[in-house]
Amino acid sequence: MLDALNATVTPKAVRRSDYRAPDWLVPDIALDFDLDPAATRVRAVLSVTRNGAHDRPIELDGDGIEPVSVMVDGEAVHWTRTERGIALTLPGEAHRIETEVLVHPDRNTQLMGLYASGGLLCTQCEAEGFRRITFFPDRPDVLTRYFVRLSADKARYPVLLANGDPVAAGDLPDGRHFAEWRDPFPKPSYLFALVAGDLVANRATFTTRSGRDVELAIWVRAPDLAKTDHALGALQTSMRWDEQVYGREYDLDVFNIVAVDDFNFGAMENKGLNIFNSRYILADPDTATDYDYDAVAAVVAHEYFHNWSGNRVTCRDWFQLSLKEGFTVYRDQSFSADQGSAAVKRIEDVRSLRAAQFPEDSGPLAHPVRPDEYLEISNFYTATIYNKGAEVIRMMATMLGAQKFRAGSDLYFDRHDGSAATVEDFVRAMEDAGEIDLAQFRLWYSQAGTPRVSARLIHESGSGRAVLKLRQSVPVTPGQLEKQPMVLPLKLRLFGLESQKPLTDEQLVLLRDGEAEILFETVAEQPVLSINRGFSAPVVVETDRTATDLAFLSAHDDDPFARYEAMQQLMLDTLVAAVGHGRADHGPVIEAVANTLADPRLDPAFVAEAVLLPSDSFIGDQLSIVDPEAIYQAREALRRELGRTLSERWRAAYEGARDNRFEYSPAAKGRRRLRTVSLGYIAASGAPDASDIAFRQFETADNMTDRQGALTTLVNSGTDEAREAALEVFYHRYAGNGLVLDKWFSTQALSAREDTLARVIELSRHRDFTLANPNRARSLVGAFSVNQRAFNAADGAGYRFVADQLIALDRLNPQTAAKLVPPLGRWRRFDAGRAALMRAELERILAAPGLSKDMFEQVAKSLD
Numbered sequence: 001m002l003d004a005l006n007a008t009v010t011p012k013a014v015r016r017s018d019y020r021a022p023d024w025l026v027p028d029i030a031l032d033f034d035l036d037p038a039a040t041r042v043r044a045v046l047s048v049t050r051n052g053a054h055d056r057p058i059e060l061d062g063d064g065i066e067p068v069s070v071m072v073d074g075e076a077v078h079w080t081r082t083e084r085g086i087a088l089t090l091p092g093e094a095h096r097i098e099t100e101v102l103v104h105p106d107r108n109t110q111l112m113g114l115y116a117s118g119g120l121l122c123t124q125c126e127a128e129g130f131r132r133i134t135f136f137p138d139r140p141d142v143l144t145r146y147f148v149r150l151s152a153d154k155a156r157y158p159v160l161l162a163n164g165d166p167v168a169a170g171d172l173p174d175g176r177h178f179a180e181w182r183d184p185f186p187k188p189s190y191l192f193a194l195v196a197g198d199l200v201a202n203r204a205t206f207t208t209r210s211g212r213d214v215e216l217a218i219w220v221r222a223p224d225l226a227k228t229d230h231a232l233g234a235l236q237t238s239m240r241w242d243e244q245v246y247g248r249e250y251d252l253d254v255f256n257i258v259a260v261d262d263f264n265f266g267a268m269e270n271k272g273l274n275i276f277n278s279r280y281i282l283a284d285p286d287t288a289t290d291y292d293y294d295a296v297a298a299v300v301a302h303e304y305f306h307n308w309s310g311n312r313v314t315c316r317d318w319f320q321l322s323l324k325e326g327f328t329v330y331r332d333q334s335f336s337a338d339q340g341s342a343a344v345k346r347i348e349d350v351r352s353l354r355a356a357q358f359p360e361d362s363g364p365l366a367h368p369v370r371p372d373e374y375l376e377i378s379n380f381y382t383a384t385i386y387n388k389g390a391e392v393i394r395m396m397a398t399m400l401g402a403q404k405f406r407a408g409s410d411l412y413f414d415r416h417d418g419s420a421a422t423v424e425d426f427v428r429a430m431e432d433a434g435e436i437d438l439a440q441f442r443l444w445y446s447q448a449g450t451p452r453v454s455a456r457l458i459h460e461s462g463s464g465r466a467v468l469k470l471r472q473s474v475p476v477t478p479g480q481l482e483k484q485p486m487v488l489p490l491k492l493r494l495f496g497l498e499s500q501k502p503l504t505d506e507q508l509v510l511l512r513d514g515e516a517e518i519l520f521e522t523v524a525e526q527p528v529l530s531i532n533r534g535f536s537a538p539v540v541v542e543t544d545r546t547a548t549d550l551a552f553l554s555a556h557d558d559d560p561f562a563r564y565e566a567m568q569q570l571m572l573d574t575l576v577a578a579v580g581h582g583r584a585d586h587g588p589v590i591e592a593v594a595n596t597l598a599d600p601r602l603d604p605a606f607v608a609e610a611v612l613l614p615s616d617s618f619i620g621d622q623l624s625i626v627d628p629e630a631i632y633q634a635r636e637a638l639r640r641e642l643g644r645t646l647s648e649r650w651r652a653a654y655e656g657a658r659d660n661r662f663e664y665s666p667a668a669k670g671r672r673r674l675r676t677v678s679l680g681y682i683a684a685s686g687a688p689d690a691s692d693i694a695f696r697q698f699e700t701a702d703n704m705t706d707r708q709g710a711l712t713t714l715v716n717s718g719t720d721e722a723r724e725a726a727l728e729v730f731y732h733r734y735a736g737n738g739l740v741l742d743k744w745f746s747t748q749a750l751s752a753r754e755d756t757l758a759r760v761i762e763l764s765r766h767r768d769f770t771l772a773n774p775n776r777a778r779s780l781v782g783a784f785s786v787n788q789r790a791f792n793a794a795d796g797a798g799y800r801f802v803a804d805q806l807i808a809l810d811r812l813n814p815q816t817a818a819k820l821v822p823p824l825g826r827w828r829r830f831d832a833g834r835a836a837l838m839r840a841e842l843e844r845i846l847a848a849p850g851l852s853k854d855m856f857e858q859v860a861k862s863l864d
């Protein structure tokens with residue numbers, strides 16, 4: 001029975017199986033915006049055509065907008081309100097619908113639709129924001145040619161941008177002006193965009209391989225102009241890369257990117273007018289870390305690549321989201337791999353898959369790469385859709401080989417250009433071009449859960465044979481109790497422990513059944529198994545490899561990922577044993593780390609990754625019940641011992657990477673990374689001079705990577721004096737720079753110190769803290785909730801703090817609030833006491849008056 005006070009109407013699920021082609025199409029639209037932050041008048045003229053023989057009305061979505069007038073073919077008409085907008089009964093096959101509505105950008109705190117950000121007016125429409133701008137069949141399979149006229153106050157909004165190519169501009173009476181834009185490529189409404197503001201551009205010309213000139217511009221506010229060169233360079237590099245690697249050329253005369261400070265996620269691929277969260281555009285050495293530089297290039301590339309994988313070929317419905325996102329992430333990952341160290345890039349990608357997607361896949365929000373239903377589509381922009389989706393594409397590329405994969409991609413673009421496609425269309429193109437049967441492989445799209453593979457290698461020394469016994473299982477996930485075996489492409493190779501040489505070539509094994517045996521002949525010596533090389537399948541592999549085997553692979557495997565992985569496994573085995581028994585033999589890890597540090601052939605960037613211990617939460621993911629304190633203590637003990645025992649080596653590595661004047665290159669980045677990782681170990685050793693070394697690095701750094709690396713070390717383990725001094729200097733140095741202040745907040749929220757929660761609560765009352773800006777909300781609340789030890793304080797104070805913030809944030813911005821729910825939903829992984837406290841907070845959120853659909857879905861599923 002519904003509680004009368006909290007009568008939440010359970011929102012209706014949207015199901016993939018209910019898909020029906022649109023009843024009406026909209027080949028053309030003319031939009032006229034009379035822009036004003038308080039009240040913008042939007043006039044729309046839709047030419048609509050009946051799709052097929054039926055007598056159903058046309059349904060136009062509308063959310064939070066009031067019609068001023070609705071006319072059909074020039075006459076005022078009768079319309080009815082529906083749950084999602086309005087419906088009109090139309091007599092003929094083709095009509096002209098004219099609507100006028102008012103919208104209020106400066107009251108839009110959800111940041112969906114038309115909103116105000118730092119003096120600009122801008123839009124965000126994916127997935128369902130266009131209906132907050134005008135009445136329209138807001139679904140991705142309705143493709144429309146847009147003509148857009150913008151008018152606004154010229155002094156306040158001198159720049160007026162929309163999709164496509166500019167066609168006219170001029171002055172109007174009363175200090176206003178106008179601009180007209182035409183986008184010749186039919187597109188779904190989620191790709192619509194406009195921007196109005198006082199902006200300046202960093203410009204360049206790009207000549208496509210067929211010789212067309214494209215005017216590129218990155219638009220920002222004047223003080224930020226000097227921080228746009230990196231993004232502009234990345235745009236040019238990605239345009240060339242897509243021509244060379246995928247044969248895809250840009251198709252309009254202009255390509256505009258605008259940076260805005262208030263944005264719900266990273267960026268948006270609107271046709272010809274990408275809108276970015278400023279954190280993925282602005283970069284200079286003083287304010288951006290190497291990680292930021294890399295992220296700027298990756299996101300610029302990602303959004304650019306969407307021009308083909310997403311825009312020219314779009315999604316039929318939102319269940320197909322991974323069609324554009326998984327493929328585009330795969331494309332941006334390949335692009336980034338080509339710009340620097342492919343091995344390090346693969347390590348980073350796998351690390352983030354394991355940090356975000358594996359927990360999702362084993363928790364209450366697990367869903368397939370192609371989901372079957374949702375309440376709120378915004379909740380499905382997940383690591384599963386993006387990152388696991390990219391792994392699924394990568395597996396197809398591995399199985400087909402580069403040439404056939406390219407042929408499959410060409411076929412997909414040829415077949416579906418200008419239309420809205422499905423995941424099935426993509427897989428079929430790969431099958432046709434690759435001459436391969438992907439019937440069973442399709443399970444990767446429909447079955448959730450991370451498959452587990454167990455691998456046992458048995459050597460019969462007498463016969464010189466070795467047998468590899470493989471077994472797979474797919475865990476139960478919500479709504480999916482029965483699982484079938486999947487196709488797992490596993491790259492493997494055997495090495496000789498004694499000869500230290502490979503015993504076989506690398507081979508690609510396709511594990512299709514629950515169990516399989518692979519026979520190796522002429523294995524004359526004790527073999528060691530290198531498996532899932534390059535992380536060829538996104539699975540968890542369990543082997544019976546000993547510490548000796550893993551240490552051997554960490555020094556001798558020829559696949560850099562497998563080498564990293566062996567070290568990680570060795571560290572994990574050690575840490576899991578330590579958590580279980582209160583102590584463990586640290587010897588093998590110390591020796592393996594020492595060998596890695598001493599190997600002169602290794603790239604410092606690789607070394608830095610290889611010697612890092614797995615994170616607290618990844619250690620927790622290996623355990624059935626997470627004990628945050630025991631994990632933290634075990635990890636700290638190993639870090640301390642590594643720091644002490646290898647003290648000389650860390651200092652040598654630190655010094656060796658010094659005198660590194662800022663330069664953004666893979667080599668310089670690698671040295672900086674190793675330097676800060678070494679600093680972390682020097683500090684972990686408890687050396688009395690550690691705080692001074694960190695403070696010196698903090699003060700003398702000529703770049704943000706070194707400065708923030710030092711700040712993090714000081715915040716975690718510096719003396720009270722050094723820590724507070726550094727925080728103070730940092731804060732004042734960057735006062736007014738929102739993106740850098742975000743780092744100041746998140747560094748403190750991620751701190752390993754005992755008083756982190758108290759500090760975070762204090763920071764939530766800081767004058768620079770606001771929930772209205774998503775970056776700032778994430779920098780404190782989001783960062784804190786992934787600080788495993790502090791968030792999971794046994795008294796539940798961490799949970800309470802996060803729940804309070806989420807309730808408040810939901811009133812402003814449901815989409816951003818809902819994204820921060822998953823850490824609270826992990827209660828099953830904790831002891832009964834913590835689980836009860838987490839559930840109580842979830843219940844409290846669920847009972848909050850006026851809870852959004854976004855939050856309802858995430859919280860209700862998390863409690864289930």
Ligand code: B3K
Pocket residue numbers: 126127265267268269302303306325378381
């Ligand atoms: N397509 C957008 C994401 C939109 C998220 C909407 N909730 C950015 C991207 O993936 O490229």
Ligand code: ZN
Pocket residue numbers: 302306324325328
């Ligand atoms: Zn994307």
